[in-house]
Amino acid sequence: MMSPLGVILAGGKASRMGGVDKCFLPLMGRLVIDSVMERLVQQVPQIAINANGDLTRFESFKLPTVSDSVIDFPGPLAGVLAGLDWAATQGASHILTVAADTPFFPMDLRIKLERAQLSQSKPISLAATQGVDRLNMHPTFGLWPVALREDLRCQLGVGVRKVVQWAERHGKADAIFNVISQDPFFNINTPEDLMQAEAMR
Numbered sequence: 001m002m003s004p005l006g007v008i009l010a011g012g013k014a015s016r017m018g019g020v021d022k023c024f025l026p027l028m029g030r031l032v033i034d035s036v037m038e039r040l041v042q043q044v045p046q047i048a049i050n051a052n053g054d055l056t057r058f059e060s061f062k063l064p065t066v067s068d069s070v071i072d073f074p075g076p077l078a079g080v081l082a083g084l085d086w087a088a089t090q091g092a093s094h095i096l097t098v099a100a101d102t103p104f105f106p107m108d109l110r111i112k113l114e115r116a117q118l119s120q121s122k123p124i125s126l127a128a129t130q131g132v133d134r135l136n137m138h139p140t141f142g143l144w145p146v147a148l149r150e151d152l153r154c155q156l157g158v159g160v161r162k163v164v165q166w167a168e169r170h171g172k173a174d175a176i177f178n179v180i181s182q183d184p185f186f187n188i189n190t191p192e193d194l195m196q197a198e199a200m201r
Contacts, residue, residue: 004110005092006044007083008036009076009140010051010058010100011068021057022188023100027197032188035103037061043110044096048086050079070156076140076163077156084149092146099140102187103197106177113143116175123148125173126164129185135174138185139163 010023010033023033040047048064051057052073055065066086068078076097083095096110106112109127117125127141140163148170160166177184188194 002093003045004094004096004143005083005087005090006040006047007066007079007086007095007097008033008040008047008049008100009079009083009097010049011079011082012073012076024057025188025194027103027188027194032103032197033061033100036098036100036105039103039105039107039109040096040098042107046090048083049100050082069153074156075161077152077161077166080142080144080163081149081152081156084144084146084152088146088149094146095144097140097142097144099187101189102141102185104182104184104186104200105141106184109141110143112175112177113141113173116173117143120173122171122173124167124170125175126167127185128174128176129179129183130176135176137164137174139167141185142167 023031025032027035048066049058050066052067058065064086066082068082070078080097083097087095096113098105113125113127123145125143127138128135152166155166182200188197
């Protein structure tokens with residue numbers, strides 16, 4: 001497998017934060033997205049941001065920005081498709097997606113996703129943590145083959161919205177990450193979450 005390209009999924013409506021871009025919230029003296037970018041740039045050779053609306057708000061990051069091609073905010077799968085379409089223009093075979101509101105995701109995300117994909121012989125690999133009696137899936141953190149983008153486009157067109165549902169259609173590998181002192185996939189959805197993230201540091 002050639003090195004996957006990275007895609008930061010920032011295309012949601014942020015309804016629980018009053019419509020404010022969660023990735024632009026201040027955290028530890030900088031922006032949430034700064035922490036996300038810092039972790040992702042060490043794992044992939046190139047990054048793009050999936051976002052909707054006025055894309056000029058991302059200009060200062062000097063990164064490609066790609067919008068959903070499916071209307072009415074159908075969810076993360078639309079962002080995955082936008083990333084796959086962009087990666088196809090770059091000649092890449094895979095993308096690695098991360099959520100824009102999750103500033104502590106693992107530094108070995110790419111390695112573990114690739115290992116899970118290879119060892120379990122599945123085309124798609126998604127991150128998970130071990131719960132008490134089941135896996136807790138983190139489906140916005142995944143490794144996706146560009147070859148499946150037309151199928152994803154078709155499935156979005158007929159109403160498929162759940163990430164895991166579409167991934168299981170093709171076969172997904174589970175890359176399991178340990179939760180030791182804190183959840184590495186802790187994401188910021190509310191003002192209370194932002195306060196908790198500040199305490200996590």
